[in-house]
Amino acid sequence: MTTAQIRETPLSSAHRRAGARMVDFAGWSMPVTYKSIITEHMAVRKGVGLFDVSHMGEFVVKGAGAHAFVQYMIANDVNKLSEPNMALYTQFVMPDGGTVDDLIVYRRENDFLLVVNASNVEQDWNWLVGHINRFNDVSLENISEKTALIALQGPEAHSVLSAVVGDWIEKIPSFCYGQGIAEGVKIGFGRTGYTGEDGFEIFVDPDSADKLWSVLLAHGEHLGIEPCGLGARDTLRLEAALPLYGHELDDVTSPLESGLGWSVKLDKGEFVGQQALLKQKESGLSKVCVCLQVEGKALPRHGYPVLKDSVKIGSVSSGSQGIFVGYPIAMAFVPPQYATIGEKLAVEIRGAAIGATVVKRPFYKRK
Amino acid sequence: MTGAEGSKVLSYPDELKYTKTHEYIRVENGNQAYVGVTAFAAEQLGDVTYVELSEVGKKLKKADKFGVIESVKSVSDLFMPVSAEIIAINDRLNSEPELVNADCYGDGWLVKVKLESSSELNDTLSADSYRAFVVE
Known part of the structure; x- marks a missing residue:
């Protein structure tokens, strides 16, 4: 960011009313948690949670x-x-x-x-x-300032949106987009999310965001809806092994290395980065992203060394308690020869080598 | 505890002593005391998932590290408020680390210690001084 000024989303007063703990994130004042990360995480796994992601x-x-x-x-x-x-x-x-x-x-x-x-x-x-400039007749507009974004996530997310917008939303498939009216508020929404659950990401005019937020909370009350902060957003996406930029992806990590090859279509025709990715695929990757189930109770965290036979072979990109699965989990980059499911590695936590096993991605998959 | 505007009201009992590293010490029967983390620390940490403590019998100087407390979001070192020997650790935290969040001054205590001398207590903060320190 070139500006040091911390920005607020259209929902900042709603967060303060709800007693959220706010943090500065990417230049924005954002809620990190309302009640507790564990409460919010479990609400999304078992019922429904509501996230302000207007900073996107x-x-x-x-x-x-x-x-x-x-x-x-x-x-x-x-x-x-x-x-x-x-x-x-x-x-x-x-x-x-x-x-x-x-x-x-x-x-x-x-x-x-x-x-x-x-x-x-x-x-x-x-x-x-x-x-x-290589293309004719294209216009690009940044509508970030004109757009608030609210994520409604969890197995009961559809019940809440259905009650507010109409039961036709039940028929919207995953990764599809719809438009509707929520108690007079015009919304667009994708059946998408960042939690590993069914859910919706809802685009709304900033002036109507506060109203929509309240309406969704009210209609989710009987389902135990919780407003959720960035803390639970991170633990949920990690359990679902979804990448976070700055951790599993960055300017020196390709989507292939991050384990996102399923979303890379090398034969689709020319695109920026294609030659480098083709070369990586041909000559093999120098590092790959693995999921680690870590023993004990101490938590692996970003940057901690990953060891094989006491020698450092890589490092943790994201780690935390797997709140739903019930054990410490990490995503880490290691050379491909150590990436086989079942491989026994270790994470160095405060000087101690703690056993860790490469497990199938993701840690959590919804039924 | 939630105030009218949703702001949390944290308590700092008058009978305890506090440190700037957010531990408290509750002296009982002359030279024995319980050490834990303050309500401010518990609030900042969020959900505590794991507490790693020095073993019983360990003698520590004032400000020595006596353990680590982990929450979902962060990990912090724990420091002795005064020079003391650890005479008990709170085993319940093995299976119920959330006691630190639920009752930091009661069931969520961390270690019980025997003080080397009571004079170092003079260097700790009173409840009012600590409250002033954390609102700064």
Whole structure:
């Protein structure tokens, strides 16, 4: 960020009313927790939780050249969005294979909506602008300031949205987009999320965000809905082994190394970063991201060394208590020869080598 | 405890002594005392998941590290408020680390100690001084 000023989302007064503990994150004042991370985590696994993710960035790409431009900028295949109101997960990749950001692309009726990480809005914007001149008839607009984003997540998320918007939302498939009215408030939403649960990410005008937040909480009350902060958002995404930029992805880590090969379509036609990723695939990866189940109770954390036979072979990218699964978990980068399921490794925690086993990704998968 | 505007009201009992590293010490029967973390520390840590403590019999000087407390979000060292020997540790925390959040001054105590001398207690903070320190 070039500005030192801490920004507030349209929901900041709602957070203060609810007694949230606020932290500065990526230039924003955000709730880290309301009651407790464990309470919020379990609410999302068993019922429903509500997150303010208005800090995230939104860009709209329009024009006859929009499709070709988006296709050139992302590693996934935009042609998978065979009709409007579909979405996909992807990354912007650098010519050397490093990752600019990861994002969700929505194909809407007349445009593409790109939802990017808060910490990367400026970098992403410059990245897109730097490549746009190759294409004719494309316009790019940053609508982040005009967009509040609320995530409704958990097995009961559909019940809440259904009660507010109408039961037709039940038919919206995963990774699809819809538009509706929630008690007079116009919303757009994707059946997407960052928790490993079913759920929705709801776009709303900032002026209506507070009202929508209250309406969703009220309709979720009988289901035990909890407002959830960034703390639970992080523990939930880690249990689901979803990458976090700055941890599992960064400018020296490719999506292939991060274990996101399923979302990289090397044969789709030319895109930025394609040659580097092809080369990585041909010559083999120097590091890969693994999921570790860690013994004992001490928690592995970002940056802790990963050991094989007392020798450092890698490091933890994210670690925490697996709140739902019930044991300490970590994602870590190691050379590929140590990435086999069942491989016995160790994490160095305060000088001690604590046993850790490579396990299947993710730690938690919803039924 | 939640105030009218949702702000948390944290308590600092008058009969305890406090440190700037957020431990408290409750002296009982002359030279024995319980040591734990303050309500402010418990609030800042959030959900405590694990407490690692020095063993019984360990003699520690004032400000020596006597353990580590981990929450979902962070890990912090624990420091002795005064020079003392550990004579008991709170075994319940093995299976119920959340007691630190629920009742830091009661069932969530960390270690019981025998003081080397009571004179070092003069260097600790009173409840009022500690409260002033954490609101700063």
